[in-house]
Amino acid sequence: SHSFALEWPWILGSRDCTAFTPTDYSQNSTGEQITTAEITPCPRAIPGEKARIDNVTYLLLHEAARSQLSSGVTVLLIPSLYSLVFLLGLPSNGLALWVLATRTEKLTSTIFLMNLAVADLLLISVLPFKIFYYFLGNNWPFGEGLCRVTTAFFYGNMYCSVLLLTCISVDRYLAVVHPFFSRSFRTPAFAAWTCAAVWLCAAGITLPLTLQQQSYPLYRADITLCHDVLPRQEDDGYYFYYFICLITCVFLVPLAVMLFSYCSVLQALLGSGKRYAHSIKLTALVLVTLMAFYTPSNVLLLIHYSSYQCKLYGSLYISYMVSLAISTCNSCADPFVYYYVSEDFREKVRSTFFNRSKTPSLQTSKETLPQKSSKESLV
Template sequence: SHDFTLEWPQILGFFGKLGRRIALLVSQNSTNEQVTTSEITPCPRAIPGEKATINNVTYLLIHEATCSQLSSVVTVRLIPCLYTLVFLVGLPSNALALWVLATRAEKLTSTVFLMNLAAADLLLVLVLPFKIFYYFLGNNWPFGEGLCRLTTAFFYGNMYCSVLLLTCISVDRYLAVVHPFFSRSFRTPAFAVCTCTAIWLCAAILTLPLTLQQQSYPLYGVDITLCHDVLPRHEDDGYYFYYFTCLITCAFLVPLVVMLFSYCSVLRALLDSGKRYSYSMKLTALVLFTLVAFYTPSNVLLLVHYSSYNSKLYGDLYISYMVSLAISTFNSCADPFVYYYVSEDFREKVRRRFFTSSPAPCSQGTHNIQWG
């Protein structure tokens, strides 16, 4: 009797666990729901989520500590306001720059690069309304999976395409200033067109993986669909890790080194020439400053995200990264003013275009347009 009394709580506990297990199995079978979650592994940028398949619909489950970030004031108010400002300033400025360069400027090598830069910035700005609506709706994507993939690919593709074109402009300036006689034979508009074509193809290839992977997922328990901001921990996490690392290296770090070398060489050559180039030196310094100020924070945060185990698991850098990513789009607004509107020659062409009926002859000024 004494032994039976000691074992009785264990027997009750056993049958209690068995009953709960049977009730769980019956509940799952009756509702025809099958829930599977993946193993926790390092995840790409933004917030990591666990995949859950319920009634043949794949949902994402996120840590409750990070769920509040999706509805924070920074996410649903500040970020879309920043994108709205970029859209309102970048659309007319880049459209006007592209129009004037295409219709009034002499077709030189630098003109081709500047036209493509304005086109890349304009395409980036045209994608922003989708992201603006997405964040204002509380991180809810109503446009479907296909448009989510295209928007994500166009956003990153045109952003890094602008960086590559800025690199080409810096190399073109380096060759024109430091090696003018050596580069005269191949610095032609036709060569610039071929180079820009290669850059557009490179940008398309770099962003192609984003169009091949699912980017939008409904969030479990909340009636919203996320687009790229929350990505699942699954068997392709290593794929995303190497993809973003390659993207940052090829489309930002290497171009940044090339631009620093090119512009430092140009500055040194101009300094050796005397004070009459002081305006060009200030403009060159301004170009470097805008590039570093706008693009470096988001790329650095992305690298820090990969090196931090806690950020990989819970997405602690989500808000910081998304704000810095929105700030990086301001470079699309700065490009027209830095490369075009600081030039009196460009402003004169705009005045002639709008306020005179007869076209004025093209001046020597695409180099003037770029460097004043």
């Protein structure tokens, strides 16, 4: 085994922001060359320094940083949350997609909801890899290619869901607040083209993740990390700009649009009186769900990559990873907030499995809107 001495003049959480040069470790005891970059002040994530040994690039971590990777939260709580999301989200989204695709009329809202179910299913499909990764103690045994694909699919489909939820909120806003103005262009064909644009956008925003190396072996640990810990130079440069743009363009802006849309819908429904109390509750539920699941992880990610405060020496890692796991719970919540809350949808499911009479139409929570008459469906 190689002897590799490191002396770090700071510990995780230190407020000393002065740059430093670590003890000379350009050679180990066997004379092999080890190259590392100078450590920059005030890292915004778990510090990871590159070291090339026997033509293999390793990541070097302070012992305090390694303890976060092996903590009970990381290797037990986080994969348990992902397992719960997988077990609940796979059947609920799969059934919802099947009912929407085979048992409902292809309306504007139906197109958006089908694509949302697909995005949630694709996100859920990569969770088994992350579950094994964390249960194995942050060890990625599936290779660099699959690490890149899993990382891209994870973030891509998560933010694709955000964009589709934004489309749904705007669709409902137009249906409630501007029903006559939007009638001419709120068509299934327009919804299909909008969804196609969303998927292209999701593919584009995750392309940078597939172009950078995502997995690195951890020195003296016999494990390979996947995306969770990256070289400090890339974290301060490439990923700093990438995630700042990602958060701004596909979270903060969509969140502002959703808040405006749903607040406008709530205002319109409240002005209509108690007749639409159920729709008001559903709209409020959708808004609360979005804020509860997506805001914590994105706020922490924004701080993680943009804060120059000296106290953030990787101390947000566990908090961010937990909030990221919680954000995937939205994939479990979507079917119940958007589909199963509807009595018509539940009747469709019952009629499918128990051969009961089919209902003539299907409304989801997004279609339970103020009508000109009680029999008219405004979609």
